[in-house]
């Protein structure tokens with residue numbers, strides 16, 4: 001059974017310590033929700049596991065089935081079975097969705113999917129996510145609405161079927177119908193039993209559709225509380241106040257994130273999805 005093990009992980013960004021000793025084990029077939037306030041380091045955790053070069057691991061470890069994830073390049077992490085659905089998916093002008101997906105699937109599966117079967121597979125996955133087939137010919141995320149970007153992340157999840165999926169605020173910006181459709185996608189992948197999911201979220205509303213086995217409260221760079229789904233309900237009512245600083249002394253002046261020019265929402269420098277860092281170009285659909 002695939003197991004992602006995060007042990008005492010410390011990560012700095014631009015010389016500021018952000019993660020301060022994260023311990024977490026996610027197994028295939030399990031769903032873990034991580035909930036925490038803005039700026040607590042949830043995306044930092046996701047990016048560190050995925051291998052974003054801006055995030056420096058200063059101590060601790062991450063293993064997947066005993067293999068040292070931190071020693072792997074980003075594409076090796078994807079091939080090993082890790083997947084990140086980003087909080088702010090990036091646009092990739094000039095690369096069509098169909099080309100992108102096939103290239104990713106080829107890299108992750110180790111061989112190009114048979115064309116006719118692949119076309120059927122993609123069409124079925126898009127239909128299940130209520131995506132118009134014309135999206136296959138559009139450039140990745142270019143001009144996509146917030147909700148369309150999130151569906152596209154889950155489309156990748158469905159097609160790549162990773163061992164461990166990290167979904168960073170996949171629910172943010174979704175209307176009620178989209179939330180239902182996207183959650184159903186996550187649940188389909190879960191039902192196959194071969195994927196462990198780390199679901200980062202602010203809101204319990206997605207947890208009405210996706211039932212986590214474990215809920216972790218994340219404050220100031222570490223997990224300070226754990227429980228079952230009922231913990232999420234308590235947080236909805238009481239917020240994070242009762243956790244204070246999570247028992248951590250934190251320097252007050254954390255450096256400002258610098259949004260990229262032209263990227264609404266303060267997105268970082270683009271990092272390709274780990275699930276899609278394919279080498280070489282595959283043919284389109």
Ligand SMILES: Nc1ncnc2c1ncn2[C@@H]1O[C@H](COP(=O)(O)OP(=O)(O)OP(=O)(O)O)[C@@H](O)[C@H]1O
Nearest residue numbers: 013014018037038039040041042043044254256257
């Ligand atoms: N590249 C960076 N440069 C400087 N600071 C950064 C960088 N990336 C993250 N940080 C800082 O690290 C802290 C944690 O950010 P992170 O994005 O991980 O939080 P989060 O828990 O995901 O927040 P949110 O709920 O708003 O998405 C923040 O104070 C942020 O400003």
Ligand SMILES: [Mg+2]
Nearest residue numbers: 042043044087
């Ligand atoms: Mg975040």
